Amino acid sequence: MDNQNDADNSYYLLMKQSTTIPTETAKILAGVNIFLAIAASLGNGVILMALPKVSSVHPPTKLLFQCLAVTDLCVGVIIQPLFIPLVLDSVLKINMKLFASIYLGQAAISYTLCSVSFFIATTIAVDRLLALRLGLRYKHVVNLRRVKAAILFASLLGVCCGLTHSFWNYQIAWIQVVVCIVLWALLSLLSYTKIFLTLRKQHGQVQETNFNGPLQSPCSRNPLNIAVYTKTVSDIAWVQLALGACYFPFVIMVFITITTRWSGESTNVLWISAVTLIYLNSSLNPLLYCWKMKQVRKAARVVVRQICCCPAI
Secondary structure, eight states: OHHHHHHHHHHHHHHHHTTOOOHHHHHHHHHHHHHHHHHHHHHHHHHHHHGGGOOSSOHHHHHHHHHHHHHHHHIIIIIHHHHHHHHTHHHHOOOHHHHHHHHHHHHHHHHHHHHHHHHHHHHHHHHHHHHHHHGGGHHHHSOHHHHHHHHHHHHHHHHHHHHHHHHTOHHHHHHHHHHHHHHHHHHHHHHHHHHHHHHHHHHHHHHHHHHHOSSOOHHHHSOOOHHHHHHHHHHHHHHHHHHHHHHHHHHHHHHHHHHHOOOSHHHHHHHHHHHHHHHHHHHHHHHHHHHHOHHHHHHHHHHHHHHHTOOOO
């Protein structure tokens, strides 16, 4: 029994050491996370209330954005409030077993939701490619039932990542998340490359048609408003770029830690900063939706007016 208690205490101590950083740095990072948690909670709450009012987005695509907003909302409401006490451990001096419970719970939820976010972001990129390639068949092929199945599959994979970190091996969980990031990057790059090449080809065909007369217009086979579609793809690309930028430092930290075995307070500061950048993405997404998507911006304004009980202008 004593040997088991010693092993447990050693494991708990290892977790506490992984978040040990200078007190002043801890206060600054905790303050940043408090601000981001409030921003993510309020911003994604407004987006979730605004999206049902947006009629210009295909329902399955809208569902994907709603799921992405839900994961971002959970970051602000659940993950960061659990993360802040871990950052402030040098100040709060949390009991070892309580610290371990918070650490394991926060890590499981965080790895789950972050993995789900990547799978959904990948699905959104593929969805835009299908919209271009399928034309009239798109609305029949990409329906709510199939999108819900894709979201369920993404959720199950995310749960696997979360459980791996808490009950198996945290380094394997790191690798799982990095694999998710790499797959997202490859599939998104492939999708946007195909979209760019297809749009470029169609643009060339339209110019040739205008020069030679109405012989064969690509729009007759794929009746898509190219200008609107291009704007939508550009808007979504901004969201995906923000996702990649916020997660890239985490990938670097995983690579450095696994290959060099760095440790100590300075490494812990870099780790906590990299994780904070991941959570920053949840606060940025609502701003990007409102900045780049006109219909979402209008609907968000209506929601904010309703919440604030202000008369419509």
